[in-house]
Amino acid sequence: MRLAAISIDLDEIHHYYAIHGLTGRGRATDLVYDRAVPRASDWAQALGVPLTFFVVGSDLSRPENVETLRALASQGHELANHTLSHHYDLTHRAPRELEREVAGGIDALLRATGQRPTGFRAPGYLLSDELVGVLGALGVGYDSSVFSSPAYYAAKAAKLMSMRLRGKSSRSVRGSAKALLAPTRPYRLGTPYWKAGRGLPELPIQVTPGTRLPYIGTSLVLSGPDGARLLTRTLMLEPFVNLELHGLDFLGADDELDDLLPHQPDARLGRAHKLAALSAAVELLRKMGFAFIRLDEAARTVS
Numbered sequence: 001m002r003l004a005a006i007s008i009d010l011d012e013i014h015h016y017y018a019i020h021g022l023t024g025r026g027r028a029t030d031l032v033y034d035r036a037v038p039r040a041s042d043w044a045q046a047l048g049v050p051l052t053f054f055v056v057g058s059d060l061s062r063p064e065n066v067e068t069l070r071a072l073a074s075q076g077h078e079l080a081n082h083t084l085s086h087h088y089d090l091t092h093r094a095p096r097e098l099e100r101e102v103a104g105g106i107d108a109l110l111r112a113t114g115q116r117p118t119g120f121r122a123p124g125y126l127l128s129d130e131l132v133g134v135l136g137a138l139g140v141g142y143d144s145s146v147f148s149s150p151a152y153y154a155a156k157a158a159k160l161m162s163m164r165l166r167g168k169s170s171r172s173v174r175g176s177a178k179a180l181l182a183p184t185r186p187y188r189l190g191t192p193y194w195k196a197g198r199g200l201p202e203l204p205i206q207v208t209p210g211t212r213l214p215y216i217g218t219s220l221v222l223s224g225p226d227g228a229r230l231l232t233r234t235l236m237l238e239p240f241v242n243l244e245l246h247g248l249d250f251l252g253a254d255d256e257l258d259d260l261l262p263h264q265p266d267a268r269l270g271r272a273h274k275l276a277a278l279s280a281a282v283e284l285l286r287k288m289g290f291a292f293i294r295l296d297e298a299a300r301t302v303s
């Protein structure tokens, strides 16, 4: 039986402002929790798939968000740790801060739901051996951050370079090109983390075999339903598919994303078009024989 998992990173809108060097928070402060999450949960229910949500701990200081997450947990979805504050430059920070960020994310979820999360995803897909050490020390069950896509890496480097040339600063960092040497299928983290070893189970973000194009929400919605099916067909021989989405994938051009429009091509798309692309991918994966499970269940199958 081949397995697939869908996860959604709940990066709230202000994180996108930070990436693009925009000041202020705009009008769209809580759109991910207030609009994207209910839509994602309806979407998953209609397709009959479980989801794994990666939660930024600091967002749980808003009581409405806590209620939203409790509802997701009661529907059988997994809640996992996306750090306390979602610092894009986390891997550049001091060891004590790494610990504070990972432990803070765990504690926030534990307080909100009474359950300790087992999964972790780093902001911006960036790991380091120090951060992996902290995950191990804090008893994290699995990681899902490795993203071995040269195309994604090149696009991010070009974007940061162009911002620098225009004198703008981004909160995002490029990360080491070494991560591109990491396995593209589930493995156990070694030393360095991009080599297979005996450590934590790692469930890498999906890339297409050979070409290693990103197989994530952004690329699916930008490709549209037909393009999403083409990308999905390339996964025919994969034993496991790890589809990573963002809350933003469930917001559309009618959702007051005005400030982001010049920077974020996927913010210009209509919501129905985006959902159609995501559904096309999931329906085809199922037709190809994939069964959908949560990431914590997938991690248990990594030997």
Ligand SMILES: [Zn+2]
Pocket (backbone or CB within 6 Å): 009, 010, 011, 082, 086, 122, 123, 124
């Ligand atoms: Zn994120």
